[in-house]
């Protein structure tokens with residue numbers, strides 16, 4: 098952490114003027130300079146494209162130490178949560194700040210079951226949606242449409258939280274499975290009361306009237322872990338979008354719908370799909386020549402980036418990627434499968450870890466590098482990977498959105514700029 102001793106004030110000298118700015122500290126010794134009075138006192142704003150150095154809030158939800166590769170939800174380490182918890186309990190933890198006891202777990206689970214169906218009128222959306230529509234487009238459309246079907250939950254107030262959370266968590270999972278059924282021309286498969294959250298997800302995707310599909314416990318366990326790994330990640334791009342939209346007073350469903358669109362981008366959650374497409378291209382076009390690919394990724398005249406590598410916050414191996422890498426191997430072993438893309442991914446990782454270009458920039462595999470390969474081993478199609486990421490991230494988005502609405506310093510998000518365009522001129 099920064100060496101700022103025990104200073105409580107930072108001094109900023111501009112010309113003859115020196116302003117004192119309060120220093121704030123988090124529970125994990127993170128240090129921030131409070132610049133809320135900067136413009137009033139100096140007439141200056143800060144300049145920080147991409148908000149690399151800018152904190153937008155204080156938060157009790159998720160802590161990341163990017164240098165040490167630590168991730169904790171409400172103080173619990175991600176490895177413990179992935180090993181010992183059910184995803185729905187982690188969702189409860191993120192929103193409520195504590196893990197549910199048995200009674201709360203049962204109530205939450207029964208809410209999820211009771212809200213797992215989609216309004217019949219909403220189901221007909223799928224009848225007219227193009228088969229080739231990307232499921233992230235469908236998911237975003239379904240999310241915002243929930244506000245038309247369930248307007249009573251639009252309030253940002255703390256009550257109804259479990260209804261909001263379980264309605265979104267449950268119905269978005271059903272909508273995701275429906276969009277998959279639709280994309281392959283299969284009949285919609287309804288949720289079942291006798292299956293767990295993850296078993297239901299798999300069953301709705303893969304059961305058909307002509308096969309006696311039963312969710313494989315190996316896949317259900319892997320999906321549970323994957324959803325936990327994705328559940329929150331503090332102020333990432335899509336969480337910031339959810340909060341920005343919510344800060345204007347827009348309802349939770351509209352905010353989540355915007356977050357789904359932000360996550361879709363290849364630099365963010367869309368990377369898990371692009372990792373697979375990159376690996377397939379390396380085999381088809383580069384004949385598996387990893388050296389050539391590494392050189393291309395380093396070439397500043399080439400816009401190619403290694404998908405699934407690098408991170409704004411982790412300057413060490415993403416702890417989630419470690420879990421996903423092991424899980425990918427376990428699922429393949431337990432299912433007796435082999436995947437040449439996994440071998441290629443490992444070869445690519447070794448090349449990244451051995452190359453000074455990547456090491457000097459602290460570029461390591463991130464969560465997206467192995468998660469797509471695990472979904473692939475489970476038989477989930479590539480264009481559904483980012484949907485899986487989104488379903489996992491819903492509780493984190495909701496927790497961040499609720500916390501923002503409870504923040505006494507919360508205001509509508511509205512960054513400033515430095516104008517560099519034409520000065521005043523007349524129409525000639």
Ligand code: SDX
Pocket residue numbers: 147329330332333334363364365366368394395401402403404405406407408409410458460463464465
């Ligand atoms: C997620 O924020 C979160 O928490 C996100 C997330 C979450 O859980 O919500 O963790 C999920 O989005 C993970 C990231 C998934 N995206 C990718 O895998 C796409 C590939 N990665 C890069 O595009 C990039 O690393 C980002 C977008 C992830 C981070 O971009 P930054 O922080 O803006 O870093 P940068 O682009 O300024 O890169 C710094 C340097 C540059 O070189 P120099 O200018 O110093 O010479 O590193 C280079 C970049 O060219 N670099 C890469 C690279 N990533 C960065 N070079 C080659 N391949 C890469 N992947």
